[in-house]
Amino acid sequence: MSPPYVLVLYYSRTGSIAQLAREIAWGVEKTGMAARLRTVAPVSTVTEATAPAVPDEGAPYCTLEELADCSALALGSPTRFGNMAAPLKYFIDQSSEQWMQGSLIGKPAGVFTSTSSLHGGQESTLLSMMLPLLHHGMLITGIPYSEKSLLDTRAGGTPYGASHMAGTDNVTAPDDHERRLARALGERLGRLASALSARHPGA
Template identity: 45%
Template sequence: MYGHVYKLAQAVIEGIESVENVEVVLCRVPETLPQEVLEKMGAVEAQKQQAHIPICSVEELGNADAIIFGTPTRFGNMCAQMRQFLDATGGLWAKGALVGKVGSVFTSSNTQHGGQESTILSFHTTLLHHGMVIVGLPYTFKGQSTMDEISGCSPYGASTIAGSDGSFYPSKNELAGAYFQGKHVAQIAKKLMS
């Protein structure tokens, strides 16, 4: 909605692309809020910057070897747009189309204690119901242990703190965490698919 998850996604993609012989597809879930609500929320500019990104269909998920989901945090959970998208994946579940595929999550919240970990962990529930193999952000990413700054990122996945007014953007450390997570997921997916 404001570009924080998109910035993390760009770093995730760079991490994935650092692994040889992988293909990355960036897409977004459908927006469910009316235009007038987006305008009142001040989200129109970020929406314009992301307009070139294609909207994902549920069926496309079945074609991937790994899926890294990015979602803003809303009261300690994924945003409604993502929830609605995932609620439409029953057909994939019935076919077992995501079983054995790698699933990973990253997020953004307004505040340091705004529910980043609970958002990712609650997202994992859906991925586990689909039989996916959960991959997080291991402590081999040393930036998780930084005491030099207030920073997102946890063993569950990369994250950023946007600030209550959305004025903060991912720090170098948070972007490094997203890069690491993308690379880590790609490496694991390659091992599982070989």
């Protein structure tokens, strides 16, 4: 069995979500817990895309086994009309066997997103990503208001999860508040995963 790890699973088309994912992974590893960055392949409008087994760049594609074996999960997607993007939903929709086996029950989970505008559906997207995780029996964790950046941010960042406003050209990098909140989410997941793994080492 592999050592405990937090799976940071995301879909990123323009790179904004990938940037947040790296900040979350940084927060996870600050706690001493390993972070495993993984992405999902795009989907075709006609049939399942015949993509290479390993992407040309960025994180490797996630397997359902990695999902089942994680100690905690950070799930990230750009906003698509107030909902998660189709490639990530397609991957989650394949996890029926993990649901039947209860592989994710009792494990911490958090969510993160990015939009091109401030009111582009960040919170509804975060809430939509929580729904399948609740069906899997995961323990949803957000970001508490003890994080000062949650009160000071003028861009992304919500109590439901980390977020980023990328701008209409999708080139705006996360600002200090957005980075701090993403790292805070990673730290929270790392601490929770460490505590639960120590209490249930065989789980």
